[in-house]
Amino acid sequence: MMFGTMPQLTPDLIYGVTGIAVFAIGLVGALCAQDRLRRVLALKLCSVGAGFVLVVAAWRVPPAAPDPVPHALVITGIVVMVSATAVALALIRRLQTLETEDDA
Amino acid sequence: MTDPILIFDLLLAAAVVALAVASLSVRDLFVAIVLFITFGLLSALAWVRLAAPDVALAEAAIGTGVTGALLLKTLHHLRYVTGTLNRPEAFSVTPAAPVPAPVLWANAAFCGLITLGLAVAFLGAPRSGPGFDALVAEALPQSGVEHPVTAVLLSFRAYDTLMEVVVLLAAVIGVWQIERGLSDAPAPVLGEVFQGFARLTLPAIVVVGTYLLWKGAEAPGGAFQGGAVLAAVGLLLLLSRLYVPQPSHRGVARWAFVLGTGVFAGVALLVAGGGRVAFEYPPEHAKTLILLIEGLVTISIAVTLAALFHGREPVALRTDGGRG
Structure with missing residues (x-):
């Protein structure tokens, strides 16, 4: 199926590939970006990519309702990610202030 | 031949990926954050298409709205302490030290390998399988x-x-x-x-x-x-x-x-x-x-x-x- 015939185009295939692409972009950014703010942004992109793959895993062909458990996991992940982002940004603000004071 | 909504899906997916690339590659950090907010809202729209309105609401409100506000506030703080607040030409707050090219290539190869593994795992996995x-x-x-x-x-x-x-x-x-x-x-x-x-x-x-x-x-x-x-x-x-x-x-x-x-x-x-x-x-x-x-x-x-x-x-x- 994978290497033979072209798989049929469905929303879960489209958005699953999107999620993996977004995760890859975030990974490259987190490793290669030079300023700290952009690195946090890149990690946030990774988390959205992972969310895409989980939401795709929960999707069912329309008449059927999607699986609620991965949805709950992604909501939990979003809240944990905003907490981690807030702490990372506070560290960035502190570091930049200390560095500027040292230079002065 | 194909469902017209699938064309919308393809366009939306392309926009999401393009915005992700743009928000990491644009030089002005303010523009990067605004592009990221747009990226988050379009991702939420994609999740509505995947029948996940709860997740889309959470992503739009917390993952994009609150996170975007936190990022903009931090950028304002960084520009204030480094004295680049009213100088739009100062695009970056951290001085860019050049990264050696071999390191960049090694990182890119590493990311490529991980992505390849993820893609093979995703395409090979059974979809719409029984869950909970x-x-x-x-x-x-x-x-x-x-x-x-x-x-x-x-x-x-x-x-x-x-x-x-x-x-x-x-x-x-x-x-x-x-x-x-x-x-x-x-x-x-x-x-x-x-x-x-x-x-x-x-x-x-x-x-x-x-x-x-x-x-x-x-x-x-x-x-x-x-x-x-x-x-x-x-x-x-x-x-x-x-x-x-x-x-x-x-x-x-x-x-x-x-x-x-x-x-x-x-x-x-x-x-x-x-x-x-x-x-x-x-x-x-x-x-x-x-x-x-x-x-x-x-x-x-x-x-x-x-x-x-x-x-x-x-x-x-x-x-x-x-x-x-």
């Missing part, structure tokens, strides 16, 4: 609420959600500790248009947030989405300076931070006993207990997110700007 759908549908009548995602969050997997509220609490403690004694960048002066906007939208946001919370029992919505929308009220109040945090408000704020965690853990332990385990709500009171927990958790989430945006613990103004 049947189990959740079977147990839903006993949960006391009609919306499956709310049932999973607050009943079947309530332990996860309790820990999530604890993580939020730990974050606000961490931010207050990290920023202790840090001199704050003065908030940008916002014009009269913003004041009018705040006056008009504040009541509407309060109604929308409360509605999202209330509706969560039977339809998409719930504590996290409602809490994030209510946190926007806090952000507007802080930005328009209708509310200025005072040191004497810290006690109330601390109580608001722990309210959700405390009540959630308290209810979980109190229903235990008499043959029941923690989080096993008695069926006749299940809906009341879930709504009680959700209501108080919403207040905690709203106050905590607004505090995370404000950052520094409100202390008496220090004129020396020392490190404390």
Whole structure:
């Protein structure tokens, strides 16, 4: 199926590939970006990519309702990610202030 | 030949990927953050297409709205302390030290390998496979609420959600500790248009947030989405300076931070006993207990997110700007 015939185009295939692409972009950014703010942004992109793959895993062909458990996991992940982002940004603000004071 | 909605899906997917690339490659950090916010909103739209409205609401309100506000506030602070606030040509705050090309290539190869592995795993995995759908549908009548995602969050997997509220609490403690004694960048002066906007939208946001919370029992919505929308009220109040945090408000704020965690853990332990385990709500009171927990958790989430945006613990103004 994978290497033979072209798989049929469905929303879960489209958005699953999107999620993996977004995760890859975030990974490259987190490793290669030079300023700290952009690195946090890149990690946030990774988390959205992972969310895409989980939401795709929960999707069912329309008449059927999607699986609620991965949805709950992604909501939990979003809240944990905003907490981690807030702490990372506070560290960035502190570091930049200390560095500027040292230079002065 | 193909469903026209599939063309929309393809365009949306292309836009999401393009915005992700653009937000990491554009030089101006402000533009990068704005592109990221657009990226988050389009991702939320994609999740609506995948029949996940709860996740889309959470991503739009928390993952994009609150995160975007946090990023913009941090950028403002960085530009203030480095003295590049009114110089738009200063695109980057951290001086760019050149990264050796071999390191870049090694990183790119490493990322390529990981992505290839993920893609092979995803394309090879069975899709639309059996998950927890049947189990959740079977147990839903006993949960006391009609919306499956709310049932999973607050009943079947309530332990996860309790820990999530604890993580939020730990974050606000961490931010207050990290920023202790840090001199704050003065908030940008916002014009009269913003004041009018705040006056008009504040009541509407309060109604929308409360509605999202209330509706969560039977339809998409719930504590996290409602809490994030209510946190926007806090952000507007802080930005328009209708509310200025005072040191004497810290006690109330601390109580608001722990309210959700405390009540959630308290209810979980109190229903235990008499043959029941923690989080096993008695069926006749299940809906009341879930709504009680959700209501108080919403207040905690709203106050905590607004505090995370404000950052520094409100202390008496220090004129020396020392490190404390």
